[in-house]
Amino acid sequence: MAESLLSVRSLTKRFGAVRASDDFSLEVARGELHALIGPNGAGKTTALNQLSGELLPDSGQVYFDGRRITRLATHRRARLGLARSYQITSIFERLTVRENLSLSIQAHNGHSFRFWRKASHDPAILQAIEPALARVGLEDRSDIPAANLSHGEKRQLEVGMALAGHPKMLLLDEPYAGMGPGGAVELTKLIRRLKADVTILMVEHDMRAVFALSDRITVLVYGRAVASGTPEEIRQNPLVRQAYLGDEVNGCSR
Amino acid sequence: MRTAGSISIQVNRRTIALSIGTIMLLVLPVAAGLADEPYLVSLFSRILIYALAAVSLDLMLGFGGMVSLGHAAFVGIGAYVIAILSLHGFEGTPVISWPMTIAGSESALLLWPAAVVLSAGAAALIGALSLRTSGMHFIMITLAFAQMLYYFFVSLEVYGGDDGLSLFTRNTLPGVDLGDDHQFYYLCLAALSAFLFLSWRLIHSRFGMVIRGCRENERRMKSLGFAAFRYRLVCFVIAGAGAGLAGALIANQTEYVSPGLMHWTRSGQILVMVLLGGMGTLFGPVLGAATLLLLEELLSIYTEHWMVYLGPFLILVVLFAKRGIYGVIAGKNGNHG
Numbered sequence: 001m002a003e004s005l006l007s008v009r010s011l012t013k014r015f016g017a018v019r020a021s022d023d024f025s026l027e028v029a030r031g032e033l034h035a036l037i038g039p040n041g042a043g044k045t046t047a048l049n050q051l052s053g054e055l056l057p058d059s060g061q062v063y064f065d066g067r068r069i070t071r072l073a074t075h076r077r078a079r080l081g082l083a084r085s086y087q088i089t090s091i092f093e094r095l096t097v098r099e100n101l102s103l104s105i106q107a108h109n110g111h112s113f114r115f116w117r118k119a120s121h122d123p124a125i126l127q128a129i130e131p132a133l134a135r136v137g138l139e140d141r142s143d144i145p146a147a148n149l150s151h152g153e154k155r156q157l158e159v160g161m162a163l164a165g166h167p168k169m170l171l172l173d174e175p176y177a178g179m180g181p182g183g184a185v186e187l188t189k190l191i192r193r194l195k196a197d198v199t200i201l202m203v204e205h206d207m208r209a210v211f212a213l214s215d216r217i218t219v220l221v222y223g224r225a226v227a228s229g230t231p232e233e234i235r236q237n238p239l240v241r242q243a244y245l246g247d248e249v250n251g252c253s254r
Numbered sequence: 255m256r257t258a259g260s261i262s263i264q265v266n267r268r269t270i271a272l273s274i275g276t277i278m279l280l281v282l283p284v285a286a287g288l289a290d291e292p293y294l295v296s297l298f299s300r301i302l303i304y305a306l307a308a309v310s311l312d313l314m315l316g317f318g319g320m321v322s323l324g325h326a327a328f329v330g331i332g333a334y335v336i337a338i339l340s341l342h343g344f345e346g347t348p349v350i351s352w353p354m355t356i357a358g359s360e361s362a363l364l365l366w367p368a369a370v371v372l373s374a375g376a377a378a379l380i381g382a383l384s385l386r387t388s389g390m391h392f393i394m395i396t397l398a399f400a401q402m403l404y405y406f407f408v409s410l411e412v413y414g415g416d417d418g419l420s421l422f423t424r425n426t427l428p429g430v431d432l433g434d435d436h437q438f439y440y441l442c443l444a445a446l447s448a449f450l451f452l453s454w455r456l457i458h459s460r461f462g463m464v465i466r467g468c469r470e471n472e473r474r475m476k477s478l479g480f481a482a483f484r485y486r487l488v489c490f491v492i493a494g495a496g497a498g499l500a501g502a503l504i505a506n507q508t509e510y511v512s513p514g515l516m517h518w519t520r521s522g523q524i525l526v527m528v529l530l531g532g533m534g535t536l537f538g539p540v541l542g543a544a545t546l547l548l549l550e551e552l553l554s555i556y557t558e559h560w561m562v563y564l565g566p567f568l569i570l571v572v573l574f575a576k577r578g579i580y581g582v583i584a585g586k587n588g589n590h591g
Contacts, residue, residue: 052477078479086477092470103467107479112460113488119460165479 004063005030005169005199006082011050011060013043013223020046021057022223028169033191033200035210038220044203045087047220048173051201052084053077065168078107081168087177087203089154091161093147100146100157101132101164108165128164136160136190152183156190163194170194172202176209188212211235268584272537279443283436295435296507301547302442303503306449308527308539310496315525316534317457318489319469323393323521324380324400328494330516331376332369332501334407337419337511339365344422362425362432366502373498374491376403381490385483388472397518407513418512425506432506442503446540449496454536456492465489530571532578541579 006028013021020043028034036044049055051062053074062070064082072080092100102119105128106112119125133139136156141149146157155175162170175191176184184206191213194200204210210217211231218228219240227233227240234240279298286294307329314320342349342358349356359365384395413419424432431437456462464485467475475482505511514520523546531542549567553560575582 054473054477073481074476075479075481078477084477086474090471090474090477092467092474094470095466099463103463103475104478106460106463107475112464112480112485114460115456115462116459118455118458119463120458122460161474161478 003029005065006051006201007063008047008051009061009063011047011057011062013046013050013055013057019043019223021050021060024060024220024223024225026218026225026228028199028201029216030199032215033195033202033213035214035217036201036203036220037205037207037210037217042220043223044220045173046223048084048171048201048203052082052171078165078167081165082171083162083165083167083169084171085158085162085173085175087174089151089158091146091154091157093145095146096143097138097146097149097157098129098133098142100161102129104161104164105129105132132160132164135163135193137186150183151178152180152186155179155183155187159187159190159194163198167198169199169201172200172204174203174205176204176206184209271583275537275540283439292435295439297547297551299435299439299442299507300504301544302439302446303500303507304524304527304547305540305543306442306446306503307497307500307524308531308543309446309449309453309536310493310500311524312528312533312535312539313453313456313465313496314489314493315528316532316538317462317469318465318486318493320385320486320490321393321525322384322396322490322493323518323525324396324398325493325497325524326518326520327380327400327403327516328373328377328497329501329504329520329524330403330407330511330513331373332498333505333511333515334413334419334501335369335372335498336365336425336502336505337421338413339368340421340425341413341419360423360425362427362506365425366499369502370495370498373501374495377491377494377497378487381487381494385486385490397521400516400521401518404513404516404518407516414512416513418510418514421505421509421511424509438507442507445499445503449499450536450540457536461485461488526568530568530578532575532580535577535580535584538578538580541583545579 004027006026008024008026011021011024012019024043024047036047038044046055050057053069053072056071060070061068064077064080067080069077069080069082092103095103102125105125106119109124133142136159138153138157138160141153146154149157159172159175175187179187188209191200195213202214214231216229217231217234219226219234227237229237282298283295286292307325311322311325314322339349339358340360343360345358347358349358380396380399384392384399387395407413408416424438426432430441432441457466464475464480467480468482468486472482501515504515527542527546528539529542530545531540532538549564550560553563571578
């Protein structure tokens with residue numbers, strides 16, 4: 001597929017006898033929001049870790065933007081424009097919101113072997129920081145330590161950090177995890193806005209969000225992609241119903 | 255956002271403490287002269303030198319999150335560079351004659367940069383290997399490297415082995431008489447101030463932000479696109495260079511070096527200075543060095559078992575003052591010193 005931004009071919013990863021990824025293939029087209037769903041233990045996070053480079057597959061290939069990145073180090077993938085956010089919020093708690101975002105901007109703005117000038121006076125960072133704060137709606141909270149944010153705000157910051165470097169693609173690992181109803185609404189708005197700018201691969205349990213947001217969905221069962229298609233196709237797919245969705249799909253289509 | 259009022263109070267409290275400290279250090283030799291206690295000048299020179307070593311450790315420990323138990327190795331290397339080159343300079347013999355001849359020297363302008371560069375080089379080597387590990391393994395491997403160096407110098411009979419090596423005189427520096435304790439004191443003060451200023455620039459620079467990010471969450475730094483290892487290594491090297499300078503100064507101050515300088519207990523002592531003064535603050539390690547060495551000096555007047563009293567004090571500080579003595583003085587939000 002020429003239009004694929006991310007192409008995963010026959011990825012296999014074993015942990016002892018367990019096949020966390022089993023001949024797993026996936027195509028994510030440029031500009032789409034692709035959801036990766038599956039029951040607990042289906043290997044969703046393992047798959048994501050292999051895409052971000054934190055785990056290396058036993059076999060198979062990963063192509064991103066026309067380049068083979070199967071064994072590329074995590075920080076190099078990030079620099080190619082493949083960003084990720086974490087299921088367990090992974091921000092720099094002791095730094096302020098502004099510092100968190102400015103680090104993310106810095107990562108994509110030349111090297112940081114600069115020892116003299118204050119980072120907070122760096123024009124390249126200054127120029128990008130306000131839009132980055134605005135994008136995640138944290139302008140008013142910019143100077144407090146990230147540890148003092150509410151859970152929802154932390155999730156917003158988490159996504160904001162992944163976005164600060166203007167990635168081509170964003171890997172979102174369960175963005176709705178532990179989110180209250182109010183926060184979830186905010187996050188849905190945020191992701192809707194993001195869809196316009198960046199290709200997204202989202203691992204998510206919240207079916208309401210998945211079916212509301214996704215262009216395409218891939219269903220993972222025991223490390224293997226059993227189905228892939230539009231939300232409507234997935235909803236109709238008997239294999240998927242049997243393997244995993246069952247009542248939840250009916251619940252959502254009410 | 256904090257209110258402007260509370261910011262100015264913090265700055266004031268910090269600034270006042272800092273000004274008092276600076277003035278005290280500036281007038282100390284004069285005061286010692288008036289009180290007829292010339293010994294104080296050399297005691298405080300020692301404190302300033304160890305403060306320099308402690309600040310350099312804090313750069314990697316407090317800001318970079320790398321707990322090293324081998325930092326004294328770099329102090330020792332700096333000191334030995336001075337002692338060995340001075341010895342050959344005094345004797346007029348070459349240090350090595352193959353593959354090229356390197357002559358000894360007694361000039362500080364030559365020796366001190368050499369001490370800094372060689373310590374930094376050793377740090378690059380040790381760091382490149384140690385930083386492949388983290389946590390407890392990192393502590394153990396830095397400790398192991400330091401002990402290796404310790405035993406290397408113990409067995410280096412040519413340069414005194416276990417007995418160490420005496421300098422014939424302090425090094426020479428144009429315009430400064432290093433042999434004069436007062437001038438030497440001010441030189442140590444200048445060296446510490448310069449290193450503090452460099453560190454202050456460093457921790458607020460882009461590099462400093464990356465280092466602090468790596469302390470908080472290395473995994474996330476990688477996923478943001480930073481080659482964490484390289485930044486940590488450079489931080490390790492800078493810390494080693496600072497320790498090397500401290501070593502060069504200590505060799506000149508005591509006019510004697512021995513393997514004991516790099517023994518792991520010495521690394522532990524520097525680590526305690528940082529913890530006591532306040533990890534992750536700039537001036538904390540200076541306070542820690544002063545407190546530890548002064549207490550040691552004071553308590554040993556009354557009892558030879560001064561450790562018995564020092565121990566509980568350390569425990570109390572670590573338990574009740576989260577950011578060490580600096581935290582108590584500068585207040586809760588006194589940022590980084």
